[in-house]
Amino acid sequence: MMTHQAYFYDDLPRDTLYDILALRNRVFAVEQQCLFLDVDGYDKKAHHFCLFDQDVLIGYVRFFAPGIKDTASYFGRVAIHPDHRGKKLGHLLVAEVLKSMESLFGKVSIKIQAQAQLENFYQTHGFKTIAEPYIFEGIPHIDMLRGV
Numbered sequence: 001m002m003t004h005q006a007y008f009y010d011d012l013p014r015d016t017l018y019d020i021l022a023l024r025n026r027v028f029a030v031e032q033q034c035l036f037l038d039v040d041g042y043d044k045k046a047h048h049f050c051l052f053d054q055d056v057l058i059g060y061v062r063f064f065a066p067g068i069k070d071t072a073s074y075f076g077r078v079a080i081h082p083d084h085r086g087k088k089l090g091h092l093l094v095a096e097v098l099k100s101m102e103s104l105f106g107k108v109s110i111k112i113q114a115q116a117q118l119e120n121f122y123q124t125h126g127f128k129t130i131a132e133p134y135i136f137e138g139i140p141h142i143d144m145l146r147g148v
Helices: 014-031 089-105 116-123
Strands: 002-008 047-053 056-064 073-080 110-115 134-136 139-146
Touching: 002 089, 014 047, 014 056, 014 073, 047 089, 056 089, 073 089, 089 116, 110 116, 116 139
Parallel strands: 073 110
Antiparallel strands: 002 047, 047 056, 056 073, 110 139, 134 139
8 A cells, every 4th residue: 555754854763764765875876876975964954755655665755845955945856666666656756745845835836956857757747947957966957946
């Protein structure tokens, strides 16, 4: 059974935090070979949105209230466990995190730094490209915004 939960850092169960860091490491460091400091100090200021399948973490997004990382609200570190891809869970994850953000922050603009290959994916969720592509950690990215 699929469930989801948003946690503020102080409320994260220790095992869930471990699973989040393991998933992010697997996806970003191992799979995508992005060598950056994942634990960047922002996790303590973030909300952590988790998608579970029978209590196993299979999807994750980190998100922020307006004013923490940008004047707009912001989300990033979007990850689906490799064993659970191809099931449209990325769309479910983004749709649910957008609902959670609206519930917590109201109707606010949301900014993301998306991998350029996912531009069409995020456009289906109402995001518009606001900058030219750039390279971040060896991967082409674009800034996108979802207005109010």
